[in-house]
Ligand code: NAP
């Protein structure tokens with residue numbers, strides 16, 4: 064491998080990707096493994112961690128899985144201490160775990176709002192806070208927060224999610240500002256509309272066999288005229304985790320097929 068390409072390698076790095084038994088986190092972790100990283104992930108339930116371990120195994124990846132609810136600071140602190148003992152100090156953190164509740168704001172309870180904020184915003188704070196001290200000691204670190212189109216745009220029924228993902232964009236910038244001097248880079252990835260379990264309800268085939276109206280809407284809003292696949296996020300994620308992005312800090316890289324740039328296809 065040329066010296067230049069070595070900049071994109073993750074050889075020998077320890078990467079923690081939260082909530083990565085499947086979906087976007089799983090795809091990012093799989094790419095990191097191919098780039099040479101040791102893969103660590105968590106999920107809330109042992110059965111999901113086991114399912115995830117089997118899925119990684121199937122791809123020839125020997126991952127390390129931990130049961131941890133990322134909203135619980137004590138569980139996160141314990142998990143990070145275990146990882147440092149059993150695998151090594153975390154070089155790369157991807158705050159991927161997330162939930163969404165699609166409820167009209169005036170019908171959403173304060174508790175439902177708080178649940179989304181807890182996972183999508185408080186948890187990235189908690190997990191980042193747990194890994195930064197060792198990154199400072201080690202002299203480098205990469206933190207990548209999985210943001211969203213809703214870090215920039217609102218839409219009906221996703222008030223809590225948009226508030227969380229907008230806050231996550233600013234938390235990304237703040238971590239970049241506060242810890243850049245320790246050679247820690249914190250950036251975001253803003254996926255467009257990606258085909259995963261989280262968006263499955265938006266892509267359901269209608270009783271008459273037609274595509275879901277939202278599915279058709281996204282196709283019209285995306286210059287690439289398609290939903291993203293989790294694989295579309297792998298290259299950008301490896302770049303932001305690698306030495307090649309050491310002077311990229313506080314940036315949200317939108318991987319959206321051009322949605323944010325496009326007014327949308329005119330109705331024919
Ligand atoms: P997903 O399929 O719903 O997977 C989310 C993952 O997070 C699951 O493994 C889930 O575990 C885990 N998780 C949820 N709450 C957790 C908690 N408290 N502690 C630990 N793990 C937890 O979602 P996805 O589509 O892959 O999305 C992953 C990330 O990308 C999320 O942050 C999402 O907001 C963001 N995103 C998604 C899209 C998209 O179009 N799909 C676009 C932009 C951004 P369980 O199975 O146990 O719940």
Ligand code: GCO
Nearest residue numbers: 163211212213254255256262
């Ligand atoms: C929704 C979708 C989006 C995507 C993603 C877009 O209901 O609008 O779930 O929020 O998940 O965040 O970037």
